[in-house]
Amino acid sequence: MTDAGAGTIAIAAGNISKRYRETVALDQMTLAVNAGETVAIVGPSGSGKTTLLHLLAGNLATDTGSIALNGRALAALQPGREKARLVGIMHQGNDLVANLPVVHNVLAGRLGEWGLLRSLVSLVIPREREIALRALDRVGIGDKLSERTSRLSGGEQQRVALARLLIQNPAIIIADEPVSSLDPIRAEDVIRILVEIASDESRTLVASLHSVPLALQYFSRIIALRNGRVLFDRPAVDVHPIHLDRLYAYDDEGPRIAVVE
Amino acid sequence: MTIEVSRLPPEAASGSVIRASERSLPRGRGLLTLVLIAAFLWSILQIEWGGDLIHAGGVAVLIDLLSGLVRPDLSASIVRKALGAAWVTLTFAVASISLALLFAIPAGIGASGVLIRHAGARRWTMLLGRAVLALMRSIHELVWALLFVTAIGLSPYAAILALAIPYAGILGRIYADLLNDVPTAPLRALRDAGGSELKVLFYGRLPLVLPDLIAYSFYRFECAMRSSAIMSFIGIAGIGYQIQLALDDLKYRQVSTYLLALVVLVVATDIWSSQVRRAMVR
Numbered sequence: 001m002t003d004a005g006a007g008t009i010a011i012a013a014g015n016i017s018k019r020y021r022e023t024v025a026l027d028q029m030t031l032a033v034n035a036g037e038t039v040a041i042v043g044p045s046g047s048g049k050t051t052l053l054h055l056l057a058g059n060l061a062t063d064t065g066s067i068a069l070n071g072r073a074l075a076a077l078q079p080g081r082e083k084a085r086l087v088g089i090m091h092q093g094n095d096l097v098a099n100l101p102v103v104h105n106v107l108a109g110r111l112g113e114w115g116l117l118r119s120l121v122s123l124v125i126p127r128e129r130e131i132a133l134r135a136l137d138r139v140g141i142g143d144k145l146s147e148r149t150s151r152l153s154g155g156e157q158q159r160v161a162l163a164r165l166l167i168q169n170p171a172i173i174i175a176d177e178p179v180s181s182l183d184p185i186r187a188e189d190v191i192r193i194l195v196e197i198a199s200d201e202s203r204t205l206v207a208s209l210h211s212v213p214l215a216l217q218y219f220s221r222i223i224a225l226r227n228g229r230v231l232f233d234r235p236a237v238d239v240h241p242i243h244l245d246r247l248y249a250y251d252d253e254g255p256r257i258a259v260v261e
Numbered sequence: 262m263t264i265e266v267s268r269l270p271p272e273a274a275s276g277s278v279i280r281a282s283e284r285s286l287p288r289g290r291g292l293l294t295l296v297l298i299a300a301f302l303w304s305i306l307q308i309e310w311g312g313d314l315i316h317a318g319g320v321a322v323l324i325d326l327l328s329g330l331v332r333p334d335l336s337a338s339i340v341r342k343a344l345g346a347a348w349v350t351l352t353f354a355v356a357s358i359s360l361a362l363l364f365a366i367p368a369g370i371g372a373s374g375v376l377i378r379h380a381g382a383r384r385w386t387m388l389l390g391r392a393v394l395a396l397m398r399s400i401h402e403l404v405w406a407l408l409f410v411t412a413i414g415l416s417p418y419a420a421i422l423a424l425a426i427p428y429a430g431i432l433g434r435i436y437a438d439l440l441n442d443v444p445t446a447p448l449r450a451l452r453d454a455g456g457s458e459l460k461v462l463f464y465g466r467l468p469l470v471l472p473d474l475i476a477y478s479f480y481r482f483e484c485a486m487r488s489s490a491i492m493s494f495i496g497i498a499g500i501g502y503q504i505q506l507a508l509d510d511l512k513y514r515q516v517s518t519y520l521l522a523l524v525v526l527v528v529a530t531d532i533w534s535s536q537v538r539r540a541m542v543r
Contacts, residue, residue, distance in 0.1 A: 057453070084455025095450035099541075100468045108464050112455015119460050161450075168454050 009071075010035040010172055010204035011056060016065035018051050025051040027228040028065070033221075035070075035171075036202040038195055040215035040236075043225035044248055049208035050176055052225065056206060057089045057174045069172055084112030088170030090161055090194070090207075093181045098150035102141075105149050105160050106132040109167030135163035139193050155186035162190065166197055173198055175207035179214075187211065191218050212244060329513020333521050342503060343522040350499040351526060353417065354489040357424035358482045364429040368394060369436025375466060376458045391437065398430025402488050406495050420497040424488055428481060435477055439470040472541055479534030486526050 011033040018026040026048045033039055041049045054060040056067060058074045067074040069086050077083045088109075096105045103126050110128065111119060118127060126132065129145075136142045139159040144152060149160065158178060165173060175194060179187035191209075195218045198205035209215045215222055215236070222239050224231040224247045232243050370376065372390025374383040406423035413419050440462075448465045456464060467474075493501025500519050507515040 059449070059453070079452060080455050080457070084453070089450070089453045091446065091450065094444070095446040097447045097451075097465055097468050099472065100464075104464065104468075108451055108456065109454050111451060111457075111460045111464065114460075116457070116459060119456075120463060123463060164450075164454065 008035045009033070010037070010069065011206065012068045012071075013056065014065050014067075016055060016062045016067060018048075018055060018060065018063050024228050026055070029228070029230060030065075031223070031230070033204055033206060035204050036199075037221055038198055038205045038219045039207070039221045039223060040219035041206065041208040041223050041225060042210075042212055042215050042247065043231070047225040048228040049225055051228075053089075053174050053176045053206065053208055057087055058083065059089070081112040084168055084170065086170060087172045087174060088165045088168045090158075090165055090173065090175040090178045092177045093154060093158055093161075096149050096157055096160055098148075100149055102136070102144050102147050102149050102152070102160055103129065103132050106135055106163045106167055109135075109164040109169075112168065131167060132163070135166040136160075138166060138197070139163050140189075153186075155182050155190065158182065158186075158190045159193070162193055162197065169201075170203070172204045173206070175205065177208050177210065180210055184211075188214060195219065325511070326513050326516075330517045330520070332514055333517035334512070334514035335518065339515055339518050343500070343518050346498070346500040346503045346519065347522040347526055350486065350489045350493075350501070350523070353420050353424065353492065353497075353499060354482065354485040356417075357421045357489065358428060358478075358485045360421065360425035361428035361432055361481075361485075362478065364425070365432035365436060368429065368433040370440065370462065372433060373437040373440035375440050375462060378458060387437075391434065394430045394433040394437070396430070398427045398434065400427060402427050403491065403495070406492055406497075410495060410497075415496050417497065420489070420492040420499075423492065424485055428485055432478065432481055436474060439473055439477075440466050443469045472538065475541065476534065476538055479530065479537070482534075483527055483530050486530065487523070490523055 009032050011031065013029060013031040015028050015030055016026060017024070017028055029048075029052070041052060043049055051060065055062055056069075056074075058067075058077060061075070069077075072086065077086065097108075104123060107122055107126060107128065110122075114122070114127075121127065133142060133145055136145055136159075139162045141152075141156055141159050141163075144156060144160075149157065152160065158181075161178075173194075178194060179190050182190060191207075191214050194207065195205065197203070205219075207219070216239060219236055221234070222236050223233045224243065226247060231247055232239075234243075368390060372387060372394055374387040374390070377383040377386055402423050405426050406419060409419035409423050443466050447469065448461050451461045451465045490499055490501040490504075493499040493503075493505060496502070500523055504516055504519045507513075507519065
C-alpha cells in the first residue's frame with residue numbers, strides 16, 4: 001500500500017479550511033502532490049504554511065474538506081504504527097529529549113514499530129544500534145552516537161531529528177520550517193540532506209521554508225501561500241522574480257498584518 | 262524589516278494542561294498580603310514580654326547547655342554509641358524512603374494523568390490520585406507514628422510505616438507535578454513517530470524530569486533522616502532516643518555528640534546527592 005510509484009498521488013487535499021476564532025488561516029485550499037515530489041511551501045509569516053503542514057500531518061483537524069495520504073483518509077488514521085509508516089514530521093527544532101544520549105533520540109523513530117517491551121529494553125541496551133549508526137552516518141554525525149543530545153549544536157540537533165525521521169522511514173515527510181533556527185550555512189546543509197533523504201527512496205517531501213533561494217535550489221515544486229490561499233503553484237524552474245515580488249508585497253487588507261521593524 | 266501576522270496557530274500539542282491557578286493568581290493578592298501582615302503584628306502584641314518568658318534558672322541551664330554543645334564528648338564509648346544510634350536512624354530513613362518511593366513513583370505517574378488520552382478520564386484520575394496523595398501527607402509522621410504505636414506497639418515497623426506514608430504522599434505529588442510540567446515539543450515528536458503514551462513516558466517525560474526527580478528525592482531522603490531521628494521521641498530507638506536520654510541525665514556534652522552525628526548524616530547525604538547529580542549532568 002505504501003509503495004506508491006511515480007505518478008500516483010501521495011497527498012490529496014480537497015477544499016480544506018481552518019480558522020482560529022475570527023482569523024481564517026486556510027481558505028478552501030485544494031492540493032495534490034504526486035509521490036516522490038519535493039514541494040517547498042513559501043510565503044510571508046502567517047500565510048498559513050504552518051497550519052497547512054499541521055493539517056497534512058494530521059496534528060490538527062480541518063474545519064472543512066478532507067485529506068487523503070496515499071489514498072487513505074487522514075482523519076480515520078489512528079496514531080501509532082500505521083500512521084508513522086505513512087507520514088513523518090520534522091519541526092523547527094527543540095523537539096529532541098535533551099538529556100538522553102543521541103542514540104535513543106534516533107531510535108525513537110522506531111517507537112511506532114517496536115512493542116513496549118522492546119522499547120523499554122532498548123533504553124538500557126540500545127536495539128538496532130547499527131541502524132541508528134547508519135542513519136547518523138547518513139546525516140554526517142556518525143561520531144555523535146553516544147553523545148548527550150543537549151551538548152550538540154542546533155545544526156547537529158536538526159541532523160539527529162533527520163536521522164530519527166530516516167529510521168521511522170515514512171512514505172511522506174512533512175517538515176515545518178526545519179531550518180528556521182539555523183544560520184544560513186547549516187540551514188543549507190540540513191535542507192540538502194533532507195531533500196537527498198527524500199529523493200533516495202522516492203519519498204514525498206513537503207517542507208515550509210522562509211528562504212526562497214533554498215526552496216528554488218533544492219525543491220522540484222514551489223507552492224506560494226498568501227493569506228491562506230495559493231498564490232502560485234509551479235515547478236521551481238518556472239518561478240520568476242515577478243512572482244516573488246507579488247508574494248512578499250505588503251498586504252492592503254490591513255488589520256491581519258502588523259509591520260514590525 | 263519583517264512582517265509579523267497576528268494569527269499564528271496555537272500549539273498543536275494535545276496534552277498540555279492549563280492550570281486554573283495561573284489565570285487567577287493576581288486577584289485578591291493585595292488583600293491577602295494585608296491580612297498576613299496584620300496577623301503577624303497582632304501575634305507580636307500577644308506575647309507577654311514579662312519575666313516568665315524563660316523559667317526560673319532557665320538562663321543557667323541555657324549556659325550549661327551551650328557550654329556542653331561546644332565541647333562534644335568524644336570518648337570512645339559515647340562515639341561508638343552515637344555511631345550505633347546514627348546507623349539505626351539511617352536504616353529507618355532508608356527503609357521508609359524506599360517504601361515511599363515504591364508507592365510514590367506509580368502513584369505520581371497515575372496522579373499526573375499523563376497515560377490517559379481521554380480528557381474526562383484524565384481529569385478524574387488526576388483528581389482521585391491527588392486526593393489520595395493529599396490525604397497521606399496531610400497527616401504528620403508523628404501522628405502516624407502515634408497511631409501505629411497504638412496499633413502495633415513500639416516496633417521498627419511502626420516507625421517505618423509512619424515515615425513512609427506521608428513521604429509517599431509528598432513525593433507522589435511532586436512527581437505528578439514534574440511529569441505534568443515538561444516541554445511539549447519533544448513529546449509531540451515522539452507521538453508523531455508512533456509512540457504510545459506509555460512509550461512517550463519512558464522516552465520523553467521521565468528522561469526530561471529525571472534530574473529534578475532525583476534531586477528532590479535526595480532532599481526528601483535528608484528530611485526523612487531528620488524525621489527518623491525525631492521518631493525516637495515516641496520511644497523508638499535511634500539517635501533521637503539517645504539525645505533524649507542524655508538530656509534527661511543533663512549530660513549536655515553527650516547531647517552535642519549525638520547532634521553532631523545527625524549533622525554528619527545529613528551532610529553526607531547532601532554530598533552524595535550532589536555527586537549523583539554531577540554525574541548525571543556530566
